[in-house]
Amino acid sequence: MTFFHKTSRIAPPPEGRSGVLLVNLGTPDDTGYLAVRRYLSEFLSDRRVIESPPLIWQPILQGIVLAKRPFASGANYARIWDREENASPLRVYTRRQAEKLGERLRADGIPVEWGMRYGQPSVKTAVASLMDQGCDRIVCIPLYPQYSATTTATANDQVFRALMTLRRQPSVLTLPSFPDHPLFIRALAESVQQTLKALPFKPQQIVASFHGLPKVCVEKGDTYRDECERTIVALRKSLGLEPDQMPMTFQSRFGPLEWIQPYTAPYVTGLPAQGIKRIAVIMPGFMTDCLETLDEIGNELREEFIAAGGEEFAIIPCLNDTPEAVDLLEGLSRSALRGFARE
Ligand SMILES: C=CC1=C(C)c2cc3[nH]c(cc4nc(cc5[nH]c(cc1n2)c(C)c5CCC(=O)O)C(CCC(=O)O)=C4C)c(C)c3C=C
Numbered sequence: 365m366t367f368f369h370k371t372s373r374i375a376p377p378p379e380g381r382s383g384v385l386l387v388n389l390g391t392p393d394d395t396g397y398l399a400v401r402r403y404l405s406e407f408l409s410d411r412r413v414i415e416s417p418p419l420i421w422q423p424i425l426q427g428i429v430l431a432k433r434p435f436a437s438g439a440n441y442a443r444i445w446d447r448e449e450n451a452s453p454l455r456v457y458t459r460r461q462a463e464k465l466g467e468r469l470r471a472d473g474i475p476v477e478w479g480m481r482y483g484q485p486s487v488k489t490a491v492a493s494l495m496d497q498g499c500d501r502i503v504c505i506p507l508y509p510q511y512s513a514t515t516t517a518t519a520n521d522q523v524f525r526a527l528m529t530l531r532r533q534p535s536v537l538t539l540p541s542f543p544d545h546p547l548f549i550r551a552l553a554e555s556v557q558q559t560l561k562a563l564p565f566k567p568q569q570i571v572a573s574f575h576g577l578p579k580v581c582v583e584k585g586d587t588y589r590d591e592c593e594r595t596i597v598a599l600r601k602s603l604g605l606e607p608d609q610m611p612m613t614f615q616s617r618f619g620p621l622e623w624i625q626p627y628t629a630p631y632v633t634g635l636p637a638q639g640i641k642r643i644a645v646i647m648p649g650f651m652t653d654c655l656e657t658l659d660e661i662g663n664e665l666r667e668e669f670i671a672a673g674g675e676e677f678a679i680i681p682c683l684n685d686t687p688e689a690v691d692l693l694e695g696l697s698r699s700a701l702r703g704f705a706r707e
Pocket residue numbers: 389390391392404413414433437452454508512514515575576577578588616618619649650653654655656
């Protein structure tokens with residue numbers, strides 16, 4: 365094992381210093397074939413995401429999947445790209461969440477950094493930056509409200525991988541998921557109410573669409589589906605809605621395996637035939653808007669719903685950098701930071 369030679373030499377104060385690290389999934393640097401290929405290759409080579417043995421999976425991934433998919437995905441990213449920031453929405457909003465949380469914690473001398481599990485800015489750079497600011501303890505917040513090994517666990521793995529090469533290791537506290545945390549549910553309810561108020565129509569249903577997961581992951585003990593259920597039960601309760609007014613579905617299927625059901629697209633395209641022609645869709649599994657919310661739902665699903673006879677379709681924005689989202693991140697950070705306090 366070689367040590368990371370750039371381990372910060374900035375000494376923390378004697379009483380210690382805490383910092384906060386937000387970790388999100390990652391996103392390509394641009395919409396071109398090579399950038400999208402690089403991103404997908406790193407993402408889909410993660411054995412927390414695709415569990416097949418590399419000897420079998422890598423030839424399929426490198427030879428078949430990555431020959432074509434980056435073209436299609438790149439075109440999809442181009443439709444949602446933030447041209448002013450020249451970055452994907454996931455990166456723009458994650459950065460703004462970190463900046464706004466940093467403003468809230470600055471007076472307490474607590475720096476905030478952000479890193480991506482795949483691609484840039486890396487988790488390793490974010491950890492180094494916190495240490496350069498004198499931190500010897502880090503609160504790590506994986507930006508996934510519901511736990512999954514494919515997201516939360518691999519984000520934490522990446523933080524510990526960065527620590528593996530450090531001579532002077534900070535103490536790390538990884539945050540548990542927060543599927544029905546009151547501040548999370550309050551922020552979601554607020555985004556529903558704000559969006560509905562501004563809509564020119566009244567939705568007959570608000571479909572809650574979560575990112576999907578291969579069914580086998582749940583069978584092997586991933587708690588993701590149960591945690592999605594906890595979110596939706598709490599959100600319905602806070603809005604006074606019945607299950608048929610806010611059904612739960614799962615989107616973004618990838619590959620040949622069976623994923624957890626019901627699938628979003630067939631569910632939604634079946635609604636007009638039942639007389640439900642005006643809907644809104646909320647995606648409470650995503651802390652920031654991204655390809656899966658803006659394009660897969662906001663563009664593709666909208667077109668499919670209208671083609672199936674639907675009349676009105678709206679998406680409820682993710683929490684992004686709203687004050688309620690920052691309240692949530694601040695609440696989570698402050699309660700975790702107390703875990704570092706010495707009596
Ligand atoms: C087996 C493959 C995948 C699993 C398992 C998976 C789980 C999972 N993903 C998210 C959140 C996001 N996924 C995003 C994109 C995305 N996801 C997969 C595959 C799996 N996800 C792919 C191939 C892609 C890339 C997009 C494409 O090529 O079509 C994103 C958006 C990223 C962005 O840049 O905007 C998010 C966010 C969760 C929460 C999850 C498990 C619960």
